[in-house]
Amino acid sequence: MGYGLRKETTNFNFAIYGGLNYSYGVYAVPDTGSTFKPKFYNNIGVYTCAQAIKKITYDIGAGIEVYAEVNQMQAMAGIKLILFFSDSYRGIKRNYNPNVRTN
Numbered sequence: 001m002g003y004g005l006r007k008e009t010t011n012f013n014f015a016i017y018g019g020l021n022y023s024y025g026v027y028a029v030p031d032t033g034s035t036f037k038p039k040f041y042n043n044i045g046v047y048t049c050a051q052a053i054k055k056i057t058y059d060i061g062a063g064i065e066v067y068a069e070v071n072q073m074q075a076m077a078g079i080k081l082i083l084f085f086s087d088s089y090r091g092i093k094r095n096y097n098p099n100v101r102t103n
Helices: none
Strands: 002-008 012-030 036-057 060-070 075-085
Touching: 012 060, 036 075
Parallel strands: none
Antiparallel strands: 002 012, 012 036, 036 060, 060 075
16 A cells, blocks of 8 residues: 655656555574574565656666665665656557548
8 A cells, every 4th residue: 555656757757656565474583592483473564665767768768766665574675777668659640531531
């Protein structure tokens, strides 16, 4: 569950997102001696990311995303490389109607 804002221009695409996330997993807790026992967890945390994409053409580009996820059991952050492909551009509009004569 989250919310995002996006700004797109002819040459750039910027976005920022944030929200809640749900995580579950298992980690090792030291037990007697040199053994470990599993400890299961599930909790709610927060997630955020920001993207910046430079468009090579209107519908193709490349960029980066910086993200972070934090909850009670773990924190994770990183950077992703993004290849941007969009099918929103359809080319120059051709006004052709086969039912209308040009002469």
